Amino acid sequence: MAEAMPQTLLHEALQKHRAGDLVGAAPLYQQVLKLSPRHPDALHLLGFLLHQAGQSAEGLKLVNAAVATAPLHTDFRGNQARILLHLGREAEADKAFRAALIATPANPDALRDLAITRRDSGQVVAAAKLHARLLCLTPADPATLLAHSGNLIDLGRHDAASALLRKCLLLAPALIEAANSFAFLQITIRDLDLARDWFRRTLAAQPLYAAPHSGLAEVCFFENDLEACLRHSERALELTPDDPQIHVRHGFRLLAAGHVREGWQEFEWRLKRADRIRREGLPPRWQGEPLAGKRILVCAEEGVGDELLYASMIPDLIAAGASVVIECAPRLLSVFRRSFPGCAVHAYKREGDRFRPVHRYDWLPKDPPVDYAIDAGSLPSILRPDVASYAHQRPYLTADAERVAQMRDRLAALPPGPKLGFCWRSKEVAPFRNLYYTGLSDWRSLLTDPAIQVVSMQYGRGWREEIAAAQKAFGARLHVLEGVDMTDDFEDILALGVAVDAIVCPSTTLVWVGAGLGRPVMEFGVEPHFELMGTGKHPGFPTVRVFTRSLAQSWEAVTGAITDAVRTL
Incomplete structure (x- = not known):
């Protein structure tokens, strides 16, 4: 009977606890601990109850005691980690979740919580691995499918994310977060009509959800309908006034529409994003x-x-x-x-x-x-x-004179004709970013003109393979200056920027290299271009000419216009 009494009290306390009666449950847990001071379940449950009642620090002491008594109990470790997270002790919480997984490697709750912790702390790669393990245990769980698709989107793996979201929507058609994420992915493949349709479906299910309004703003932005874009963007902010990402995107849209002061003020919200420095x-x-x-x-x-x-x-x-x-x-x-x-x-x-x-x-x-x-x-x-405040800007970068002379000597050894520094994409390759970049096949006319000497200023990885493929496919003529590091050696980059007659590139680092040096730059991009601030040119950077297309158009008109402009050099 003496052994049965603590269990009877614990059972009664747990019923009250589960019913939300914290006041009624607490004294019963305390009675159990008077009879059995090291009772692990009572320590754990009373500790978590105190946490729920706002006494997390006191609750953690009891949960820690429960863990010390029964270190292999994964529920104890899990709740210990949750309290630590609440107290801002993220590293200790991570350790507790890992300890729970060591005790029970196939514990879905511990996997899920650790994945969320890793993602919230910015460890997206680690979170993705944990969610992948979790999907092996619960392959038809919509919440896990949605969470893992978010990891994959952050990592630029949009095709894999889209497949997970399709499966998620088949299992849970009413999961509006999945519908909204799927809509955003359609923008990356330039299917604005499908994106709009899915954003509207999401709003039909939940009119007070801010994300699809921000998504519709993005669709309207790429359609160059800035009035509708700002209307949706403002509605998104009304619904979620403290979301830094929505504010930052709103800032870009305001800048594109020429609202300079307001745009830069909204851009300040980037300092509140989770990935800020x-x-x-x-x-x-x-x-x-x-x-x-x-x-x-x-x-x-x-x-x-x-x-x-x-x-x-x-x-x-x-x-x-x-x-x-x-x-x-x-x-x-x-x-x-x-x-x-x-x-x-x-x-x-x-x-x-x-x-x-x-x-x-x-x-x-x-x-x-x-x-x-x-x-x-x-x-x-x-x-x-405002735009007028850019008028006094002057070139502000200085290249090393000796390196410039060396670059000019190397360019002089090339056949006659304008010497053109050329870059066709950014260093980072990702589906959304690729909307703004070209492939070498888009530049066939420029790269097969023997009167123009095109010098590669491409940086990053994989570009040599792209050049080799273009040479094989259509006889592309593209000079590579061996030994010149276009990724990390900015002395080389600036010197070559001075030595060439002009630079052709997308909106990348090279624009600001050329602009800062006061050299001619022909920039290609997608309209609207927020850095133009509604003016059609870069305020404060008069040597930069901008050639844009709508998202619905091909690059042909832009690359053709730039090729014609280069021929006038």
């Missing part, structure tokens, strides 16, 4: 205060193209009387030191990964100290409130 040890943020006699740090953005673009505003800070400290990618260190000789330039050391990068600032000078800091991408919100 975490900056540790910064001085106060610059809000536009007078800079005469002050020292300001300009923090690097995540991509070198953005760093080069926003460096166009560093001369404004110098003109305002500031002493400027520039943080940059290691690849840009020597370029920025030459281009901004009066500034202190420091290369960052980036920790984490692309989903959760971290910069630390223990290297900042102390004498004199730095008064302010600002992310480079935040400079436009203060210094470029």
